[in-house]
Amino acid sequence: MRHASVLCALLGMGGLAFAAAEAAPGRPDRVLVPAGPFSRGSTKGADDERPVRVRTLPAFHIDRIEVTRAMYARCVAARRCPALALDLAAEPELPVTQVDWYDARAFCAFAGGRLPSEDEWEKAARGSDGREFPWGGELDCEHANWGNFENEGPCAGKNPGRPVVAGGYPKGASPFGALDMAGNVWEWVADRYDRDPARRVVRGGSCCSYFVEPRAANRNAWHPNHRDADLGFRCVSK
Numbered sequence: 700m701r702h703a704s705v706l707c708a709l710l711g712m713g714g715l716a717f718a719a720a721e722a723a724p725g726r727p728d729r730v731l732v733p734a735g736p737f738s739r740g741s742t743k744g745a746d747d748e749r750p751v752r753v754r755t756l757p758a759f760h761i762d763r764i765e766v767t768r769a770m771y772a773r774c775v776a777a778r779r780c781p782a783l784a785l786d787l788a789a790e791p792e793l794p795v796t797q798v799d800w801y802d803a804r805a806f807c808a809f810a811g812g813r814l815p816s817e818d819e820w821e822k823a824a825r826g827s828d829g830r831e832f833p834w835g836g837e838l839d840c841e842h843a844n845w846g847n848f849e850n851e852g853p854c855a856g857k858n859p860g861r862p863v864v865a866g867g868y869p870k871g872a873s874p875f876g877a878l879d880m881a882g883n884v885w886e887w888v889a890d891r892y893d894r895d896p897a898r899r900v901v902r903g904g905s906c907c908s909y910f911v912e913p914r915a916a917n918r919n920a921w922h923p924n925h926r927d928a929d930l931g932f933r934c935v936s937k
C-alpha cells in the first residue's frame with residue numbers, strides 16, 4: 700500500500716520517468732573475469748571440444764549466479780520480457796527456466812548486459828589453468844547439482860534431481876567466484892553451434908542429466924525456440 704501511494708505521488712508529479720526507473724533491476728551482482736588468455740577446449744570430452752587452443756579475452760563481468768525467477772519477473776513487469784508458462788512467484792530464488800534463447804537475450808538487455816559468448820562462458824567457468832571443473836579436477840556430488848535423472852545416476856539420493864536455489868553449491872565456485880557454472884541448469888550462450896548453425900549453444904550441464912558430466916568445456920546446443928525445465932542462463936557486461 701505504501702509503495703502504491705508513493706507511485707501515485709510520483710505519477711501525480713509527472714514522474715513517469717521515475718516510475719519506469721523503479722521497475723528496472725537493481726545493480727547486477729557480477730564478478731570480474733580479468734583480461735588475459737585461457738585454455739579453451741579439452742581432449743577428455745566429445746570431439747566438438749577439440750582442439751585445445753588458447754584464447755585471449757578483454758576483461759568482463761559475469762553474473763555470480765544464474766538468473767532467478769525473481770529477477771526475470773521484474774523484466775516481465777517492465778514489459779521487456781515475455782511472460783512464461785511458469786509461476787515466477789513460486790520459489791522465486793530458483794533459477795528461471797522454460798526460457799528460450801530470445802527470452803534470455805531480452806532479459807540480459809533489460810539487465811544492462813548481454814548473453815556471454817562461448818569463450819566468455821568457458822573462461823568464467825574454468826579460469827586460466829585448464830581445469831576440467833570450476834573448482835578443480837575431480838567431479839563429485841558436493842560441488843555441483845548434477846547427476847540425478849529420475850532417481851538414476853551417480854548422484855541419485857545425494858542431489859535432488861531438480862534445480863535448486865541459485866548459488867546453492869558454494870564449494871563449486873569458479874576461480875572468479877561464479878556459482879553453478881557446473882550443473883543446476885544449463886545456460887544459453889550467445890553463439891550459434893558451429894556444427895549446426897541453426898542451433899544455439901548451451902553450457903554447463905544440469906541437475907538432471909548424468910549422461911553429460913558438467914565439465915567446463917562440454918558443449919550442447921538447442922534450437923533457439925527450445926524451452927526446458929533445466930535450461931536457464933546468466934548475463935555478462937563490460
Ligand SMILES: [Ca+2]
Pocket residue numbers: 765879880881882883884885886903904
Ligand atoms: Ca548452471
